[in-house]
Amino acid sequence: MTTFQGQRIVLGVCGGVAAYKAIELCRKLVDAGAFVSVVMTRSSKEFVGEATFSALSSEPVWSSLFHERDAIPHTRLGQAADLVLVAPATARLISAYATGYSHDLLTNVLLATRAPVVICPAMHTEMWEHPSVQDNLSVLARRGVHVVEPEEGRLAGGDVGSGRLASSESILGEAQRVLSLSPKSNTTDNSDRAVQSEREHPGSLEGLQVLVTAGGTREPIDPVRYIGNRSSGKQGHALAEEALHRGALVTLITTAQIATSAAITAVSVETAQQMHDAVMSRSEAADVIVMAAAVADFAPTQVAAEKLKKRDGTPVFEMHPTVDILAALGSCKPKGQTLVGFAAETNNVRENAQRKLQEKQVDILVVNDVAAPGVGFEFDTNEVAILSAAAQDRVVPLTDKRSVAAAVLDAVVSTRSAQASVPSSGE
Ligand code: CTP
Numbered sequence: 001m002t003t004f005q006g007q008r009i010v011l012g013v014c015g016g017v018a019a020y021k022a023i024e025l026c027r028k029l030v031d032a033g034a035f036v037s038v039v040m041t042r043s044s045k046e047f048v049g050e051a052t053f054s055a056l057s058s059e060p061v062w063s064s065l066f067h068e069r070d071a072i073p074h075t076r077l078g079q080a081a082d083l084v085l086v087a088p089a090t091a092r093l094i095s096a097y098a099t100g101y102s103h104d105l106l107t108n109v110l111l112a113t114r115a116p117v118v119i120c121p122a123m124h125t126e127m128w129e130h131p132s133v134q135d136n137l138s139v140l141a142r143r144g145v146h147v148v149e150p151e152e153g154r155l156a157g158g159d160v161g162s163g164r165l166a167s168s169e170s171i172l173g174e175a176q177r178v179l180s181l182s183p184k185s186n187t188t189d190n191s192d193r194a195v196q197s198e199r200e201h202p203g204s205l206e207g208l209q210v211l212v213t214a215g216g217t218r219e220p221i222d223p224v225r226y227i228g229n230r231s232s233g234k235q236g237h238a239l240a241e242e243a244l245h246r247g248a249l250v251t252l253i254t255t256a257q258i259a260t261s262a263a264i265t266a267v268s269v270e271t272a273q274q275m276h277d278a279v280m281s282r283s284e285a286a287d288v289i290v291m292a293a294a295v296a297d298f299a300p301t302q303v304a305a306e307k308l309k310k311r312d313g314t315p316v317f318e319m320h321p322t323v324d325i326l327a328a329l330g331s332c333k334p335k336g337q338t339l340v341g342f343a344a345e346t347n348n349v350r351e352n353a354q355r356k357l358q359e360k361q362v363d364i365l366v367v368n369d370v371a372a373p374g375v376g377f378e379f380d381t382n383e384v385a386i387l388s389a390a391a392q393d394r395v396v397p398l399t400d401k402r403s404v405a406a407a408v409l410d411a412v413v414s415t416r417s418a419q420a421s422v423p424s425s426g427e
Contacts, residue, residue, distance in 0.1 A: 040062070088120060213254070235405070252267070291342060341357070
């Protein structure tokens with residue numbers, strides 16, 4: 001995994017009682033060989049002093065947009081950074097960042113950077129749970145900002161609840177993971193990594209980027225209603241957790257409200273179009289993509305701006321087809337990428353699945369007969385057949401979804417080893 005050695009990290013510190021914990025983060029980053037530029041907000045100085053940070057980072061602290069050392073510090077700091085880490089992040093910082101309100105140096109740096117950003121909120125439980133804070137975080141997460149959620153514990157004033165800054169281990173673990181995702185760190189060829197990782201740990205996905213989708217998309221009709229499906233997202237979430245367990249760097253694009261491990265980058269979406277955009281913008285970097293989501297095939301052409309009223313009569317909806325994300329991925333699959341599709345069928349199960357395997361140009365297709373008892377949607381169990389373009393089919397009898405996930409990822413590992421050992425034409 002990428003180390004901090006030689007990485008340029010902007011450490012943003014906001015005003016909160018957890019600001020003192022940023023001192024430990026700064027020290028650990030410097031000890032690990034990172035170049036740390038500390039950017040403090042004005043109110044953070046009510047909690048900790050500049051001198052501590054500048055002594056640790058061997059660099060004067062930055063806090064003003066207008067600096068005698070540098071006429072435009074926000075662009076220089078933003079452009080030079082490999083990572084921007086904000087810990088603690090207050091509700092105000094999160095709100096300003098989500099809305100693009102650049103009122104101080106830290107918010108300017110956040111808007112001026114193209115480096116990955118990790119923010120670590122810390123605040124009182126009531127504030128943390130407030131819908132405006134959660135909405136702002138969803139907006140940021142949708143834009144690819146990584147959020148290290150706070151933990152339960154003692155808060156300012158002796159209160160106890162969720163909102164305490166995550167541990168420095170969790171924060172630095174996420175920072176390291178995010179740095180390893182950035183292009184600078186991904187210099188090894190995909191197939192080399194597959195062979196190397198499989199040699200080191202059978203069944204392992206160590207260091208591979210795995211993108212998983214989960215849940216049923218919801219297509220709005222009006223502000224309160226949508227057309228949806230019965231998918232719970234449990235199978236996709238189990239796949240993401242199993243991939244993480246096997247050492248992968250996991251991004252989960254999901255419609256489900258299921259808690260995930262902190263090390264998974266979870267992106268929340270609702271509609272087929274949002275899922276399409278979220279997948280396509282991340283697909284090129286992925287070594288493995290698993291489309292477990294139940295994506296709507298049609299969406300209403302018009303979404304009413306106001307709630308449809310009974311008195312206006314029975315509505316008739318015109319629908320348009322959505323983009324088939326899996327087929328789009330299959331048609332432009334980069335060399336070395338493994339693509340896995342799912343199929344939920346109720347009749348002619350194998351025939352339909354075989355057709356989807358070929359038509360969508362996927363490497364593996366996992367099919368379940370959702371009409372069978374205990375299988376698929378909403379259940380904690382599943383029974384699948386794993387069809388593969390290159391290997392033997394495998395049936396996984398009724399079992400829990402984590403075990404199904406393990407069988408699917410075993411098939412991914414076998415497929416990748418088989419592909420990596422076949423020399424490409426011209427060699
Ligand atoms: N899929 C997709 N985009 C869509 C529809 C489906 O990426 N707009 C993906 C699903 O995530 C799944 C696979 O395609 O991995 C098969 O989905 P399924 O609903 O079983 O099949 P469809 O292609 O939608 O065909 P049909 O509904 O006619 O069976």
